[in-house]
Amino acid sequence: MRKTPFVVMNGQVMDQSEALVPINDRSFLFGDSLYEVIATRKGQPFFTDDHLARLRATAEGVHMSLPWDDSWFKQQIRMGLDQLPLDEVYVRMIVSRGSGDYNIDIDSTATEPLAVFIFKPLPVIAERFETEGYILSVSETRRNHPRSLNPAFKTGNYLNNILCLYEAKAKGADDALILDLDGHVTEATTSNLFMVKNNVVWTAPLEVGILDGITRRYMLDQARALGLETRVEPFDLEAIRQADEVFVSSTIKGANPVCRIDDQEYPTGYGPITRQLDDAYWQYVDQHLDQY
Ligand SMILES: Cc1ncc(COP(=O)(O)O)c(C=O)c1O
Structure with missing residues (x-):
């Protein structure tokens, strides 16, 4: 089993230490990003469609257009889950608006949004x-x-x-x-x-x-x-x-x-x-x- 947490980014599974985000990423600079946390039971996620709908509603609320459909998100989640055969997994997906100039203006974003998926065992509640x-x-x-x-x-x-x-x-x-x-x-x-x-x-x-x-x-x-x-x-x-x-x-x-x-x-x-x-x-x- 892979060492956790690990990451799915740009269609690849990688160790957390390899998942690098540019210094001019707007999530890092301004908190200009969206996220969702999904959990699994018996190895299967639940309410993914609700989480993706909320992610889209947030994107719309902050004027961010997402270049991916729901099946793409599910493919990325599955890619990570296949590497972590546990019943209860924590999946955090983060979408940054992208990177660009050191300028809050959305129009100064120079790249497509960046999606990162982090996987680890579900934290045990004390x-x-x-x-x-x-x-x-x-x-x-x-x-x-x-x-x-x-x-x-x-x-x-x-x-x-x-x-x-x-x-x-x-x-x-x-x-x-x-x-x-x-x-x-x-x-x-x-x-x-x-x-x-x-x-x-x-x-x-x-x-x-x-x-x-x-x-x-x-x-x-x-x-x-x-x-x-x-x-x-x-x-x-x-x-x-x-x-x-x-x-x-x-x-x-x-x-x-x-x-x-x-x-x-x-x-x-x-x-x-x-x-x-x-x-x-x-x-x-x-x-x-x-x-x-
Ligand atoms: C501020 C806040 N409220 C409520 C929740 C619970 O939301 P959900 O039931 O969708 O996990 C969260 C979860 O992260 C949260 O951050």
Whole structure:
């Protein structure tokens, strides 16, 4: 098996150390890039079409035209997966706008976009995050306003999230709970956020400024399939303080419980609804693994 992480770039599989990006690449200079993270189960990716659709939506949002069709992306992913025969693999695909002059003007880009695919075993989530849960802290730094850099765009520019995470960790938390400029709960730094109150499953709407998380979408579907009421409406810190359960969601985690937000404690480990949703979600994933 190949040493990991390794990379697929320009149609070739190579070691990470061989995958060189030019110094005038716009991803390096300006964070002018897009990315997606895909995971596998039983060696097969899942929800690839959703990730590619979101990649295209981000590209459109930042006025980048992608010269590849979906089958090309899938071929590159498959090329890497064939070198890493594990059940659970992490695939990060990054598209830089390209390289050019040291000038932010998009028109100064001199090359086609560059696509890079990084492969490694899926990181194992620390047991504590499942048996106890995440400790979140509300960051002073607010989520980018959708009319500034829309958090729905999954770009390589993560400084907003990096600053929030830095603050949370400085306070001894695992992750940040990020508010919008009006004090509505948005999300965590690399996951969406849900609360459960009286069996109603709540999550913030896209308008407050969040990533349109693919796990979030399927969690909402599962909640509805289980007959639970869902609300995709803004809510504030006061509301989440009174929640029965809080959880975070992402491709890598599925749903993981939150056991504390600053001084507010929640039950340790998976609450009953979070447990039910996480089980239903993974069952759905296993029934919908991609075949390519
Ligand atoms: C800011 C942010 N929110 C939410 C998510 C979860 O998204 P998904 O469920 O598509 O993995 C991510 C994942 O990277 C993220 O970076």
